Amino acid sequence: QVQLKETGPGLVQPTQTLSITCTVSGFSLTSYYMQWVRQTPGKGLEWMGFIRSGGSTEYNSEFKSRLSISRDTSKNQVFLKMNSLKTEDTGVYYCARGAIMDAWGQGASVTVSS
């Protein structure tokens, strides 16, 4: 059974760094792209980037300067790190499987506030 679960800090202060982990089961990270998508009140659904099955990454230029996606295949985990957070980054962050996102996690709610 394919499962994806995001875990994150919940609350982050402005200018700080956001770290979210996506833990997967039921498939191998070496066989699938893994994507990050966020949903914010201001912009709706936004694609952030992905890590390919081979480990290379692609980012939305909107976030490129402050976003990093990595993984630990031995732990079945994918990581999102984004620095210089602003209040507009408040939203729900999803990981999704595959180049055309056939399965999504439940999402990690993030509030950026002091």
Place this chain on the structure above:
Amino acid sequence: DVVMTQTPVSLSLAIGQPASISCKSSQSLVHSDGKTYLSWILQRPGQSPKRLIYLVSKLDSGVPDRFSGSGSETEFTLKISRVEAEDLGVYYCWQATHFPLTFGSGTKLEIK
């Protein structure tokens, strides 16, 4: 960036009525490999998105056949032949042909 424009913004339909949602892209979604990477997802209230249709018209496993997708190039349509109560939520189209991947702004389906 490719802009995905969905209409209508909202729909209010009774059980059993048909539904139709339009999605138009600002550029052709035909990839150089010949495929069209247009998908539809449904986000039910309080839930994460769930993919319904990919490559314009292919239904995901477990998706009822009352759902169908069609279109080409820049114009696409999601149809529900007879709306059921479980179909309420927000429907989004999105494209994976061009970087960055982009989403429509959504169509909210309410049940009368």
